[in-house]
Amino acid sequence: MSQLLRDPVRIKVEAKMRSVILVAFLSTVIAVLSGCRNGGFVDLNGLHHMPWAEKPDRMPGVIAPHERLSLYQSLTQEARHADSGRREEIATRLAREIKDEVDPMLRAEIIRSLGRIDSPTSLIVLEAAMKDSSDRVRMLACEAWGRVGGDRALVALEAAVASDPCVDVRLAATRALGEIRHPGAIAVLGRGLNDRDPAIQYRSMQSLKQVTGENFGDNVGHWQEYIATGRPPEGASVSLAERMQGMFR
Numbered sequence: 125m126s127q128l129l130r131d132p133v134r135i136k137v138e139a140k141m142r143s144v145i146l147v148a149f150l151s152t153v154i155a156v157l158s159g160c161r162n163g164g165f166v167d168l169n170g171l172h173h174m175p176w177a178e179k180p181d182r183m184p185g186v187i188a189p190h191e192r193l194s195l196y197q198s199l200t201q202e203a204r205h206a207d208s209g210r211r212e213e214i215a216t217r218l219a220r221e222i223k224d225e226v227d228p229m230l231r232a233e234i235i236r237s238l239g240r241i242d243s244p245t246s247l248i249v250l251e252a253a254m255k256d257s258s259d260r261v262r263m264l265a266c267e268a269w270g271r272v273g274g275d276r277a278l279v280a281l282e283a284a285v286a287s288d289p290c291v292d293v294r295l296a297a298t299r300a301l302g303e304i305r306h307p308g309a310i311a312v313l314g315r316g317l318n319d320r321d322p323a324i325q326y327r328s329m330q331s332l333k334q335v336t337g338e339n340f341g342d343n344v345g346h347w348q349e350y351i352a353t354g355r356p357p358e359g360a361s362v363s364l365a366e367r368m369q370g371m372f373r
Contacts, residue, residue, distance in 0.1 A: 193233055196221075200237040208243070215245040222249060228258035235261055239268025247276055254280050262288065263296040270300030278306045285312060285324075295327050302331025309335050314351040317344050 187195070196218065203214045215238060222234040235253050238246040250272070253265035266284060269277040277300070284297035298316055301309040313335065316328030329347055333339050338356065340346035349357040 189227060189230060192221075192230060196230075196233050196237050200240055203237075203241045211241050212243045212245060215241050215243040215249070219245050219249050222253075228256075228261060231256065231258060232260045232264050235264045235268060239264070239271055247272070251276070251280060254284060259290040259293055262290070262293045266293060266296035266300045269297075270303035273304040273306065275306070275308075277304050278308050278312075281309075282312045285316060291321060291323065294321075295323060298324060298327040298331055302334035305335050307335075310351060314348070317348055317351075 199214050199218065203211050206214065218234050218238055218241075222231050225231050225234065231253075235250065235256075238249050250265050250268050253261055253268075256262055256265070262284070266281060269280050281297045281301050281304070285294050285301070288294050288297065298313065301313055310332065313328045313332050316324050316331075319325055319328070325344060326342065329340075329342055329344070332347055332351075336350075338350065340350060340357065346357045
């Protein structure tokens with residue numbers, strides 16, 4: 125009997141609690157849809173953020189790294205079709221950029237750009253880049269000298285082959301010496317044949333093929349004799365396999 129008397133009371137209490145919960149829920153929905161007085165607004169799809177979740181605006185005058193990268197590439201494209209005066213302006217702008225750039229990847233991209241811009245300022249920056257703290261920057265500077273060519277390229281690349289602490293940079297410089305095809309590169313590459321690193325020896329022979337037009341395969345002794353005498357070694361011959369390999373290098 126007592127259980128039956130309590131059931132109606134429980135029913136009334138539960139009904140009242142459901143009413144309170146419903147009212148609270150509807151109030152929350154209305155507040156969300158109407159927005160808050162402090163300016164925060166959240167829609168049902170979560171497309172907006174509350175004020176405490178908003179990201180601060182970008183600082184005035186600061187360009188994001190990916191935007192700077194795009195800028196350098198666009199300047200390089202413009203320089204290809206520009207006159208000498210405009211090329212120098214672009215090179216000067218890039219020189220100012222690299223002076224204060226702390227990101228080695230962006231410095232490398234600037235060097236890549238300057239290597240494709242024919243201007244006096246480009247050469248000055250490329251010379252400085254050979255002493256950059258980043259191996260990647262120095263490697264790209266070597267590649268740039270390979271495209272530029274000339275006496276200044278020979279001097280910069282010779283120094284890199286002789287003293288750069290990074291073997292990858294020395295390999296890049298050795299490769300570039302073959303690309304500039306400067307007569308003075310023969311002596312530099314000849315010294316590379318005596319290097320303790322087999323990779324430097326091999327790369328020196330490939331570059332010598334480019335500079336001299338000769339092909340003694342990968343025989344270090346034959347190349348050393350050729351450089352010492354200026355004449356092809358007696359009995360030097362290149363196998364068909366070596367000739368085929370040379371066609372695809």
